[in-house]
Amino acid sequence: xxxxxxxxxxxxVLLALLAAGLAACFAIEQFGLVDDYVRFVLITFGIxxxxxxxxxxxxxxxxxFSVGHAGFMALGAYLSACVSVKWLSWxxxxxxxPLAVIGGGLMAGAVGFLLGLLSFKTRGDYLAIIxxxxxxxxxxxxxxxxxxxxxxxxxxxxxxxxxxxxxxxxVLTLWTIRNLVYSRFGRGIVAVREDEIAANAMxxxxxxxxxTAFVVSSFFGGVAGxxxxxxxxxxxxxxxxxVKSTEILVMVYLGGVGSLAGSILGATAFTFLSQALQPxxxxxxxxxxxxxxxxMIFRPxxxxxxxxxxxxxxxxxxxxxxxxx
Amino acid sequence: xxxxxxxxxxxxQLGSIYALIALGYSMVYGVLVMINFAHGDVFMVxxxxxxxxxxxxxxxxxxxxxxxxxxxxxxxVCIERLAYRPLRNAPRVSAIITALGCGLVIQNTTLSxxxxxQRMPELFTPVTWNFAxxxxxxxxxxxxxxxVGLMLALDFFIRKTRxxxxxxxxxxxxxxxxxxxxxxxxxxxxxxxxxxxLGGAAGVLxxxxxxxxxxxxxxxVGWKAFVAAVIGGIGNVRGAVLGAYLxxxxxxFTVTVLPSTYRDLVVYTLLLVILIFKPYGLxxxxxxxxx
Numbered sequence: 034x035x036x037x038x039x040x041x042x043x044x045x046v047l048l049a050l051l052a053a054g055l056a057a058c059f060a061i062e063q064f065g066l067v068d069d070y071v072r073f074v075l076i077t078f079g080i081x082x083x084x085x086x087x088x089x090x091x092x093x094x095x096x097x098f099s100v101g102h103a104g105f106m107a108l109g110a111y112l113s114a115c116v117s118v119k120w121l122s123w124x125x126x127x128x129x130x131p132l133a134v135i136g137g138g139l140m141a142g143a144v145g146f147l148l149g150l151l152s153f154k155t156r157g158d159y160l161a162i163i164x165x166x167x168x169x170x171x172x173x174x175x176x177x178x179x180x181x182x183x184x185x186x187x188x189x190x191x192x193x194x195x196x197x198x199x200x201x202x203x204v205l206t207l208w209t210i211r212n213l214v215y216s217r218f219g220r221g222i223v224a225v226r227e228d229e230i231a232a233n234a235m236x237x238x239x240x241x242x243x244x245t246a247f248v249v250s251s252f253f254g255g256v257a258g259x260x261x262x263x264x265x266x267x268x269x270x271x272x273x274x275x276v277k278s279t280e281i282l283v284m285v286y287l288g289g290v291g292s293l294a295g296s297i298l299g300a301t302a303f304t305f306l307s308q309a310l311q312p313x314x315x316x317x318x319x320x321x322x323x324x325x326x327x328x329m330i331f332r333p334x335x336x337x338x339x340x341x342x343x344x345x346x347x348x349x350x351x352x353x354x355x356x357x358x
Numbered sequence: 359x360x361x362x363x364x365x366x367x368x369x370x371q372l373g374s375i376y377a378l379i380a381l382g383y384s385m386v387y388g389v390l391v392m393i394n395f396a397h398g399d400v401f402m403v404x405x406x407x408x409x410x411x412x413x414x415x416x417x418x419x420x421x422x423x424x425x426x427x428x429x430x431x432x433x434x435v436c437i438e439r440l441a442y443r444p445l446r447n448a449p450r451v452s453a454i455i456t457a458l459g460c461g462l463v464i465q466n467t468t469l470s471x472x473x474x475x476q477r478m479p480e481l482f483t484p485v486t487w488n489f490a491x492x493x494x495x496x497x498x499x500x501x502x503x504x505x506v507g508l509m510l511a512l513d514f515f516i517r518k519t520r521x522x523x524x525x526x527x528x529x530x531x532x533x534x535x536x537x538x539x540x541x542x543x544x545x546x547x548x549x550x551x552x553x554x555x556l557g558g559a560a561g562v563l564x565x566x567x568x569x570x571x572x573x574x575x576x577x578x579v580g581w582k583a584f585v586a587a588v589i590g591g592i593g594n595v596r597g598a599v600l601g602a603y604l605x606x607x608x609x610x611f612t613v614t615v616l617p618s619t620y621r622d623l624v625v626y627t628l629l630l631v632i633l634i635f636k637p638y639g640l641x642x643x644x645x646x647x648x649x
Contacts, residue, residue: 151633158392161393279462316470321462
């Protein structure tokens with residue numbers, strides 16, 4: 034591989050690329066450079082990256098197994114829809130929509146905090162069961178709230194999810210999770226995966242690490258749900274079922290556990306595949322889980338499992354040239 | 359009071375079917391320490407097997423039960439051989455994900471072939487008796503009788519036969535047992551065959567009691583049985599039966615008090631509450647984590 038791929042470029046170059054990308058999104062949105070279908074797929078792609086990176090924090094870096102991510106999405110989607118349709122519908126979307134998205138994220142984060150508390154006592158299989166129960170409770174709970182439409186779904190949400198907002202939230206998610214897992218505190222989250230008892234003995238506050246991972250992961254799950262609701266303009270409890278969770282799991286384990294580049298790769302491959310397989314109808318949902326099973330058998334850590342593209346790694350992780358001598 | 363007793367009979371009927379499915383979850387967990395999420399969908403497919411069998415050839419009830427149990431057992435062994443055995447020594451998370459994936463493959467294949475729910479032809483013409491204000495049908499007696507009979511047979515198998523002994527030994531120590539000459543792969547295959555056969559029996563009984571079958575039954579009914587197995591203490595065969603009857607009662611009596619849309623909410627909340635206060639279920643023993 035060429036040298037510039039093995040070493041991250043200077044900070045300024047990265048920031049310039051980022052600014053160019055956001056400007057491109059703004060231009061596409063402003064001047065209508067792509068047709069509606071491409072725009073829809075691009076927004077879905079961004080939402081999928083947010084979902085994949087945020088679930089990867091718990092399932093990849095922390096090594097737990099959660100199947101409840103669609104539940105956090107549902108909480109974020111419904112709360113943000115309430116904000117934008119019922120509570121602050123008079124507001125200007127310029128400030129009201131970010132508020133709705135953050136509100137959805139906070140709601141999901143608060144419930145994620147409770148789920149994180151439960152993870153102190155249980156691990157592994159039982160934690161997976163708890164997240165499954167959580168998903169079922171959220172889904173059938175929403176079905177029993179007539180205020181948000183019950184089983185019929187929530188209608189009349191305006192389309193506020195622009196390409197620019199999706200890009201901003203995607204970058205924010207990647208930036209937050211990158212800085213978290215490469216921080217001193219975030220290494221405690223990785224230590225929980227390797228060996229919780231040993232991490233505890235070495236002075237890692239494993240409870241705090243678990244809680245942080247759960248709250249951050251579910252916050253961004255809720256943000257993705259909010260963007261999703263304002264993209265589709267109609268949400269229904271049965272959208273957020275175990276199939277949705279499995280889709281996110283496919284992305285995480287396809288791209289690679291514990292890797293930002295892997296999450297982006299997984300989200301890209303999944304978005305492309307699910308669009309390409311659209312003509313197959315329900316057979317699509319036979320092929321996607323089949324891919325997951327084959328992955329587990331032949332490449333359980335995914336394409337980029339535990340590896341990282343150097344551009345996503347902070348500069349300080351690389352030895353300086355003088356040190357090498 | 360009559361109403362209450364009538365509901366109690368319904369609860370026992372539902373609990374018996376849950377118990378047969380829950381046993382499959384619990385046996386596999388006991389032997390392999392793995393949640394076989396695909397088991398609910400195996401149960402669902404078995405009722406479709408029964409439906410297909412009756413379309414082709416109208417056999418009597420007992421023959422249908424045995425043929426479906428055999429077919430489902432073969433399916434269970436195939437899943438184990440193709441999907442789970444390659445992952446025997448992989449991290450446990452990989453095995454759970456694979457099981458979840460297998461379940462979705464089975465469910466969505468069935469859904470793609472039969473998008474609508476199917477009406478089951480009548481397997482058995484029930485006779486109903488009125489007894490002190492209660493209505494009991496011969497079908498209910500048959501369901502409870504067959505379930506309890508199969509459960510007793512399984513208990514005998516696990517406690518008294520050589521295979522049963524091998525299963526209990528593998529559950530205790532999977533490293534030493536092969537060194538003693540126990541054919542581990544064969545015993546695990548037998549475990550899957552038995553679990554799936556019981557699920558198959560449940561599929562036939564469920565389809566004769568509630569004769570509309572659909573591809574989502576694996577999630578709607580199969581996962582309830584999984585909840586029952588967890589409540590009882592997954593891995594513990596007697597716990598699974600206790601949990602199943604408890605869950606049957608909770609479900610039936612919830613619907614008498616609250617609207618039926620609250621049923622799932624109550625069941626999964628019960629699961630969450632039990633896991634918080636008794637993390638290993640009612641009869642389960644806590645796993646000691648070795649350092």
